[in-house]
Amino acid sequence: DGGITQSPKYLFRKEGQNVTLSCEQNLNHDAMYWYRQDPGQGLRLIYYSQIVNDFQKGDIAEGYSVSREKKESFPLTVTSAQKNPTAFYLCASSSSGGGYTFGSGTRLTVV
Amino acid sequence: AQSVTQLGSHVSVSEGALVLLRCNYSSSVPPYLFWYVQYPNQGLQLLLKYTTGATLVKGINGFEAEFKKSETSFHLTKPSAHMSDAAEYFCAVRRRDSNYQLIWGAGTKLIIKP
Numbered sequence: 001d002g003g004i005t006q007s008p009k010y011l012f013r014k015e016g017q018n019v020t021l022s023c024e025q026n027l028n029h030d031a032m033y034w035y036r037q038d039p040g041q042g043l044r045l046i047y048y049s050q051i052v053n054d055f056q057k058g059d060i061a062e063g064y065s066v067s068r069e070k071k072e073s074f075p076l077t078v079t080s081a082q083k084n085p086t087a088f089y090l091c092a093s094s095s096s097g098g099g100y101t102f103g104s105g106t107r108l109t110v111v
Numbered sequence: 112a113q114s115v116t117q118l119g120s121h122v123s124v125s126e127g128a129l130v131l132l133r134c135n136y137s138s139s140v141p142p143y144l145f146w147y148v149q150y151p152n153q154g155l156q157l158l159l160k161y162t163t164g165a166t167l168v169k170g171i172n173g174f175e176a177e178f179k180k181s182e183t184s185f186h187l188t189k190p191s192a193h194m195s196d197a198a199e200y201f202c203a204v205r206r207r208d209s210n211y212q213l214i215w216g217a218g219t220k221l222i223i224k225p
Contacts, residue, residue, distance in 0.1 A: 006154075031211040040120070042217040043201070050211055090154055096210040097162075099145050102154035 006103035023091035032074035117216035130189040134202035143205035
């Protein structure tokens with residue numbers, strides 16, 4: 001079945017550490033997105049990519065980095081520069097004109 | 112700038128009662144509109160979408176929404192609430208200048224009272 005897979009489901013980060021969240025899709029979608037979700041704050045866009053080897057900053061890109069070397073993959077790195085990374089992270093993909101398909105999310109906690 | 116407004120961060124209804132979740136958008140051209148549902152600790156799932164054609168759109172789990180251009184609204188309804196409908200619901204509109212990006216409402220948490 002086609003879908004979008006995020007891993008891991010839970011992730012713990014120590015202070016000053018970089019961590020990478022994985023997102024893979026087999027829907028042949030052109031575009032992929034990363035959102036951050038905090039309680040009561042809805043969805044906030046971190047980065048998005050509409051084509052391989054190209055990506056754009058969203059509303060809250062500081063402290064995050066991404067790559068899009070393959071159409072299927074859009075990993076997100078949470079760097080040590082992100083001072084408050086504890087949140088629920090959602091990856092999504094879409095085709096042109098279509099709705100989004102979401103992964104099941106990664107919950108990141110700073111320990 | 113385009114925007115999506117969901118009225119009420121929390122809506123509480125009794126089991127068996129009508130569910131009405133409100134969504135208004137700002138757009139000068141016919142938009143693509145979406146409703147998504149999110150259960151706790153899960154990703155979002157598409158409930159229904161409006162692109163063109165019939166203004167009453169039926170979705171999964173007995174939900175439907177009506178596009179009303181004159182009111183710039185796309186309210187989500189379900190005739191009879193079930194306990195399993197308790198979740199957060201998000202309305203979204205496609206950005207006018209993009210074939211891909213959506214603009215999201217802040218979400219409405221639906222609470223079902225037994």
